[in-house]
Amino acid sequence: MLNKTRGRPRGNPDTKARITEAARELFLKHGYPGTTVRAVAAAAGVDSALISYHFGSKQGLFSQSLNLLCVDPSALDQALRGNREHLADRLLDSVTSMWDAAGPAQNRMVVQDDATMRALRDYLDGELRLRIAEFLGGPDATRRATAAVGVLGGLIFTRYLNPIRSVGVLSPVDVRRVFGPALRAALYGRAPT
Template identity: 35%
Template sequence: MTPRVEDAAAQRGRGRRPGGPDTRAAIVDAARSSFAAKGYDKASLRGIARDAGVDPALVHHYFDGKAALFAETMAVPVNPSELIERVLDGDRERLGWRLAETFLTVWEPPERREALVALVRSSMTSEDAARMVREFLGREVFGRIAASTGAADPQLSGSLAASQMIGLVIARYVVRVPGVATASRDELIERLGPVLQGYLVDDPRRPE
């Protein structure tokens, strides 16, 4: 056996699953278990690859980072990175309004809403689900947005913005509070935009 053939045989003997029809599903299953056991922050792509029996490169082949893999495991029908780019791509003076618009654009289509409402409901009844959603939103969504604006306290600013939008989701789509549930998308954007802007950009504590 030539050295090249021996190397290939050795690679096959390590027990790593090659790319194939079941590989993506195996990665998602392993990720779901890892996120549930460790939370979003402590789960790692390398550890997920090991649990799935695949090379870490295959995880990156199928998923655009940990945020995208998490979204897949939680049946979130959007790519978080694309949403953040949409919010940050524009005039800083209108960032709060873009965040409100982007958030509502994700939630308004009925075909997406069912999965997202299910995610919110699970986070209200399961501490494991709540921890995963909390860490994911804090690190990958609102935390990244707050950090990009140079907020004096990015964690607090991001958390305040998150509480505003999560509260809106619960009031509008889960509890269906009168007024909030029936308000138009444009009206909500105009009402929420200045509030989010204050949290993320126009912080009164920001040095001149």
């Protein structure tokens, strides 16, 4: 009879650190879409179930391994729940709350490292764009999601990574007011009434 216990897996306490380091190397080398959970597990010498246990998902692993607290899988999941009408506001709130929490020093670090910037671009163009397209549905969902990621990426760049003063000083409420119409037009192909 097998003795299976619940709770934290036994073993080396450095497992999470090994996974994080392996993931960082692979994400920086192959980008977000080119890195699989299985490849990270193999490089770290662990079972892929431990990645789910420690990080929740590939997106969580990406965020933590590159210290990109601004890429929080639960925040994206939350933004993609609810009605379509308020999606733009939820996405803008998600971006501002995550990036504001990261702080200027961490945001500058992202820009200084070309490999981290590439990985972030891969995430925006891959995971974020695909998840938004999936939520929107319809024949032109990918085109609309691409436009939406362009607006969100522009906000991230001009507010956090290479701030333009007039955008950087906006309150989160003003961000929603200023960027909301453009994001709604991107998501819906027109500004909804």
